[in-house]
Amino acid sequence: QNNRFFWRSFMFLFLNCITIRTKPCCSGNPPSLRTLTFDGDLTFDEVHHAATDFGHRFQMLPLAVLHPKSVSDIATTIKHIWHLGAHSNITVAARGHGHSLHGQAQAHHGIVINMEALRSPKKHVYTGKAPYVDVSGGELWINVLHETLKYGLAPKSWTDYLHLSIGGTLSNAGISGQAFRHGPQISNVHQLEVVTGKGEVLNCSENQNDDLFYSVLGGLGQFGIITRARISLEAAPQKVKWIRVLYSDFTTFARDQEHLIAAEKAFDYIEGFVIINRTGILNNWRSSFDPQDPVQASQFKSDGKTLFCLELAKYFNTDESDQQHEEIINKLSLLKYIQPTLFLTEVSYEEFLDRVHVSEVKLQSKGLWEVPHPWLNLLIPKSNIQAFAEEVFGNILTTTSNGPILIYPVNKSKWDNRTSAVIPDEDIFYLVAFLSSAVNSSAGTDSLEHILTQNKRILEFCETANLGVKQYLPHYTMQEDWQAHFGPQWKVFVQRKSTYDPLAILAPGQRIFQKAI
Ligand code: FAD
Numbered sequence: 001q002n003n004r005f006f007w008r009s010f011m012f013l014f015l016n017c018i019t020i021r022t023k024p025c026c027s028g029n030p031p032s033l034r035t036l037t038f039d040g041d042l043t044f045d046e047v048h049h050a051a052t053d054f055g056h057r058f059q060m061l062p063l064a065v066l067h068p069k070s071v072s073d074i075a076t077t078i079k080h081i082w083h084l085g086a087h088s089n090i091t092v093a094a095r096g097h098g099h100s101l102h103g104q105a106q107a108h109h110g111i112v113i114n115m116e117a118l119r120s121p122k123k124h125v126y127t128g129k130a131p132y133v134d135v136s137g138g139e140l141w142i143n144v145l146h147e148t149l150k151y152g153l154a155p156k157s158w159t160d161y162l163h164l165s166i167g168g169t170l171s172n173a174g175i176s177g178q179a180f181r182h183g184p185q186i187s188n189v190h191q192l193e194v195v196t197g198k199g200e201v202l203n204c205s206e207n208q209n210d211d212l213f214y215s216v217l218g219g220l221g222q223f224g225i226i227t228r229a230r231i232s233l234e235a236a237p238q239k240v241k242w243i244r245v246l247y248s249d250f251t252t253f254a255r256d257q258e259h260l261i262a263a264e265k266a267f268d269y270i271e272g273f274v275i276i277n278r279t280g281i282l283n284n285w286r287s288s289f290d291p292q293d294p295v296q297a298s299q300f301k302s303d304g305k306t307l308f309c310l311e312l313a314k315y316f317n318t319d320e321s322d323q324q325h326e327e328i329i330n331k332l333s334l335l336k337y338i339q340p341t342l343f344l345t346e347v348s349y350e351e352f353l354d355r356v357h358v359s360e361v362k363l364q365s366k367g368l369w370e371v372p373h374p375w376l377n378l379l380i381p382k383s384n385i386q387a388f389a390e391e392v393f394g395n396i397l398t399t400t401s402n403g404p405i406l407i408y409p410v411n412k413s414k415w416d417n418r419t420s421a422v423i424p425d426e427d428i429f430y431l432v433a434f435l436s437s438a439v440n441s442s443a444g445t446d447s448l449e450h451i452l453t454q455n456k457r458i459l460e461f462c463e464t465a466n467l468g469v470k471q472y473l474p475h476y477t478m479q480e481d482w483q484a485h486f487g488p489q490w491k492v493f494v495q496r497k498s499t500y501d502p503l504a505i506l507a508p509g510q511r512i513f514q515k516a517i
Contacts (some may be wrong), residue, residue, distance in 0.1 A: 032080070032084070033064065033077075033080065033090075033111075036076055036077070036080055038066070038068070038069070038073045038076065039068070039069035039070040039072070039073055040066065040067045040068045040069035040070070040073050040117055041066075041067050042064050042065070042066045042067075042077070042111075043064060043065050043067070044063065044064045046065070047061060047062050047063070047064060047065050047112070048061070049065075049098075050062050050065050050095060050098075050106065050107075050112035050114070051106060052098065053098045053099065053100045053101065053102075053103060053104070053105060053106065054098065054099040054100065054101060054373055055100060055101035055102055055103070055372065055373050055374075055375070056370065056371060056372040056373060057101070057102065057103075057372050057373075057374070057448075058102055058103030058106065058509075059103070059106075060103055060106040060107065060108035060509065061108070061109070062093075062106065062107045062108070062109065062110050062111060062112045063090065063107075063109050063110060063111060064111050064112075065111070065112045065113075065114055066111055066112070066113045066114065067114045067117035068113060068114075068115075068117055068118050069117065069118070070118075071118070071193065071195065071201055071227045071228075072201075074113060074118075074195045074225055074227060075195050075199045075200070075201050076199070077092065077111060077113070077199075078092055078195055078196075078197065078198070078199040078225075078505060078506075079198070079199025080199075081111075081199075081503075081505055082197065082198050082199050082503060082505065085503065089109070089515055090109070090110050090111060090505075091107045091108075091109075091110035091111075091504070091505055091506070091508040091515050092107060092110055092111045092112075092113060092225075092505050092506055092507075093105050093106055093107035093110060093111075093112050093113070093221070093506070093507055093508060093509050094112075094113045094115050094137070094167055094221055094225045094226075094506075094507070095112050095113060095114055095115060096115050096116070096137075096138060096164065096165025096166070096167045096168030096169075097116065097140060097163060097164050097165045097168060099161075099163075099164050099168065100168075100473075100509070101373055101374075101375050101473060101475070102475040102509075103509045104220070104221070104475075104507065104509040104510050105168070105221075105507075105509055106509040107508050107509060108508070110508060113225065114138075115136075115137055115138030115165060115167055115225075116138045116140075116165070117138065118136050118137065118138040118227065119136050119138050119139050119140075119143070120136055123135050123139070123143075123144070123147045123148075125147065125148055125150075125151050125153065125233075127151050127153065130232070131151075131153050131232075131233040131234070132190055132230050132231060132232055132233055133147065133148050133153075133155075133230070133231050133233055134228060134229075134230050135166055135228065135229055135231060136166070136227065136228060137165070137166050137167035137170075137193075137225065137226035137227045137228060137229060138165055138166070138167060139165065139166050140162065140163055140164065140165055140166075141155075141158070141159065141162040141163075141164055141165075141166065141169070142162035142163055142354060142357075144166070144231065145162060145350065145353060145354075146350075148233055148236070149236055149349075149350065152235060152236055153233040153234065153235060153236055154233060154234065154236035154349070154353075155185075155188065155231050155232065155233055155234075156178060156182040156188050156232060156233070156234045157174060157176065157178045157179060157182040157183060157184060157185045157187065157188045158174070158176045158177075158178055158185070158353060159174050159175065159176050159185070160176050160177075160271075160355075160356050160406075161356040161357065161360075162353060162354055162356075162357065163357060163360070166226065166229050166231070167221075167225070167226040167229075169185050170185060170186055170189060170192075170216070170217060170218075170226055170229060171216075171218070171219060171220055171221045171226070171507075172218060172220070172421075172472070172473055173185065173186050173218050173421045173472065174186060175410065175431055175472070176269070176271070177269035177270050177271040177311070177313065177408065178268065178269055179410045179414065180261035180264075180270055180408075180409065180410050180411050180414070181261075181264050181268070181414070182414065183414030183415055183416070184410075184414075184415065184421070185231075186217040186218050186415075186416070186419050186421060187414055187415060187416055188231060188232045189217065189229055189230065189231055189232070190205060190206075190230040190231075190232060191203065191204070191205040191208075191213075191229070191230040192204050192205070192213060192216060192217075192226055192228065192229050192230070193226070193227045193228035193229075194212060194216055194223075194224035194225065194226055194227065195224055195225045195227055196212070196223065196224040196500045196501065197223070197224065197500055197501025197502065197503060197504075197505045197506045198500075198501075198502075201227070202224075204216070205230075210418075211496070211499075212224065212500060214416070214418040214419050214420070215420055215496040215499075215500060216420075217416075217419040217420065217421070218419040218420040218421025218422075219419075219420040219496070220420070220474075220507060220510045220512065221506055221507030221510065222420075222493075222496075222497055222500075222501060222506060222507055222510065222512060222513070223420075223496055223497065223499075223500040223501055223506070224500055224501070224506070225506070236349055237268075237315030237316055237317060237349050238316070238317045238318050238348070238349060239315070239316055239317070239318060239321070239346055239347070239348060239349060240268075240269075240313050240314070240315055240316070240346070240347055240348070240349055240351075240352040241313065241314045241316065241324060241325070241328055241344060241345075241346055242311075242312075242313050242344070242345050242346070242347055242352060243311070243312040243313070243314075243328065243332070243342070243343070243344050244309055244310070244311050244312075244341075244342075244343040244344075245309070245310050245312075245332070245335065245337035245338075245341055245342050245343070246275075246307050246308070246309050246310075246337060246338050246341035247307065247308040247309075247310065247336075247337050247338060248305060248306075248307055248308075248338060249308075250308055250386070250389045250390075250393065251386065252336045252337075253272065253308035253310060253337075254385060254386070254389075254409075255336075256310060256335045256336060256337070257270065257272055257310060257408060257409050258382070258409055258428060259334075259335075260312070260335075261409050261410070261411060261428070266331050267312045267313060267314050267331075268313055268314055268315045269311075269312065269313035270310075270311075270312055270408060270409075271311045271406060271408040272308060272309060272310045272311055272406070272407050272408045273308075273309050273311065273404055273405055273406050273407060274306065274307075274308055274309075274393060274401065274405040274407055275306065275307040275308070275309055276306050276393070276397055276398070276399070276400060276401040276405070277304045277305075277306065277398070277399055277400060277401075306393050306398070308407070310335070310337065313352060314327075314328055315349065321346075328344075363437075368437065368439055371437050371438060371439050372437070372438040372448050373435070373436065373437055373438070374436050374438055374448060374451045374452050374455060375433070375434060375435050375436060375473070376433075376434040376436075376455045376458065376459070376471075377431070377432070377433045377434075377471065377472035377473050378431075378432045378433075378458075378462070378469050378470070378471060378472065379423055379424050379429050379430070379431060379432075379469065379470045379471075379472050380424065380429060380430045380432055380462075380467060380468075380469050381424040381425070381426035381428075381429050381430075381467070381468045381469075382409060382426055382427070382428040382429060382430065383426060384465070384467040384468060384469075385409075385430050387465060387467065388432070388461075388462070388465075388467060388469075389407075391461050391465070392458055392461070396454060396457050396458055396461070397454065399445065400445050400446075401434070401436070402436040402437060402438070402439075402445070402446050402451055403434070403435040403436040403437050404433075404435045405432070405433065405434050405435070406431065406432065406433040406435065407430060407431070407432045407433075408430065408431060409428050409429065409430045409431075410428070410429065410430075410431065411427070411428060412424075412426065412427050412428065412429060413427065420489070420493060420496070422470050422474070422485060422486055422487075422489060423470060424468050424469065424470050425468065426468070431472060433472075434455065434458070436451045436455075438451055470485065471485065476511070476512075477511055479512070479513075482512050497513060503515060
């Protein structure tokens with residue numbers, strides 16, 4: 001008995017010593033940072049804002065915040081830290097719009113780079129054949145939209161919400177209802193300017209420094225800071241026909257979605273969402289959707305049943321309205337939705353793309369935007385989506401959803417397997433996004449604790465049923481979990497890290513690598 005106690009105590013002390021010894025032993029070198037000169041400024045005082053994000057669950061206070069006015073401000077900072085090498089534990093996180101969920105853009109005792117400070121009002125728009133726009137990595141997508149619309153152009157692939165930065169979404173993928181046709185945003189970039197973890201400023205593209213280019217796209221900020229991006233554009237439509245139809249049966253809903261993404265030209269945007277136990281459906285639907293026939297729409301009663309809503313959009317110019325209407329009705333006639341539930345509206349292209357911002361403003365006014373967001377985003381192979389839906393919508397989430405649940409398929413052929421993004425190994429996979437808000441700080445079905453327990457049940461089911469699911473906007477705290485997430489791509493990811501950021505200075509908030517000192 002005594003012997004066992006001795007060994008247990010010994011092992012406890014031994015393991016703790018290792019833990020303590022492997023923790024950083026020296027806390028950076030602020031005095032030397034103060035000697036650097038910048039076009040912008042480095043502040044050690046007002047740093048609290050950089051310790052928050054949209055998730056409202058993780059707060060890591062940085063040592064300083066850099067507000068760069070030039071790319072060389074960023075390069076100078078990183079080069080300085082690179083040269084401090086093993087004498088410093090300072091890390092660097094680029095912060096786009098800080099809309100991460102788990103502290104991914106934070107740096108405990110490190111330097112946060114406020115990328116929005118690098119934005120410039122003038123964006124170069126090339127209007128010739130194969131048009132593009134050159135923008136700063138800290139620019140917001142909403143501003144890119146406004147600028148390119150002046151030339152009758154717009155990016156092809158979007159996120160549902162546009163108040164996110166170019167660098168922030170390109171570090172993940174950037175997925176929305178256009179992805180089935182154009183691929184994610186990382187499939188629509190021609191060229192990047194990047195500051196690596198050694199402080200080098202490099203241009204990269206398919207033809208120049210291609211390994212860096214593909215590393216950075218979907219690279220979770222691990223290989224470099226995106227300071228400029230060249231984004232592919234297309235002619236912007238004037239208007240959008242925005243359609244919603246309802247299904248009570250998941251199999252029929254999914255079959256129609258898959259049929260639609262196969263016919264590439266049928267619609268310009270294809271998404272869907274799950275409605276759980278909602279009686280006053282119209283009042284509860286996400287965003288600014290306002291059907292042209294609200295009376296007919298309001299007559300539909302769900303009786304608290306789980307429903308699946310297919311959301312479609314068709315772009316058009318004003319002179320094509322009637323012809324488009326007829327074509328849409330023809331295409332919809334091939335679908336098997338519940339017949340009295342066709343809701344259609346017409347909005348401007350900009351209103352359509354910026355639709356989630358309308359919800360943001362509403363939630364802000366009620367104090368419901370700045371709350372914890374325990375979101376869970378999953379990429380699920382088509383072959384297992386039925387099993388997933390049966391368990392999750394049939395057993396786990398039956399009473400309420402605490403926020404929108406998006407569900408829609410995309411085509412893997414539109415993704416470039418040279419990027420760092422991790423996706424399921426199947427030709428079609430679904431994005432399923434549980435966009436929960438924890439509005440109640442104590443117990444109850446809308447509390448953080450309850451939602452986290454539900455998320456855990458969903459993840460455990462995916463694991464035990466071996467569904468081949470990958471997390472999107474992944475969050476893990478153990479390296480072995482990261483290794484499992486990347487699977488066969490892990491070796492390449494590690495090798496890319498050792499090439500472009502060998503000291504693991506960049507994006508420590510992702511918790512994939514720890515700075516070696
Ligand atoms: P941040 O939170 O600032 O940064 C995210 C990560 O990228 C960090 O690791 C950071 O260090 C790194 N990073 C930031 N800028 C750079 C840069 N210039 N160079 C290199 N690394 C950088 N995603 C979708 O795909 N589709 C959606 O429809 C969608 N909708 C969303 C709606 C809302 C309301 C929110 C809050 C998020 C949504 N997201 C969506 C997720 C979003 O794309 C990511 O959270 C994204 O990272 C947010 O961008 P950001 O500028 O706020 O990034």
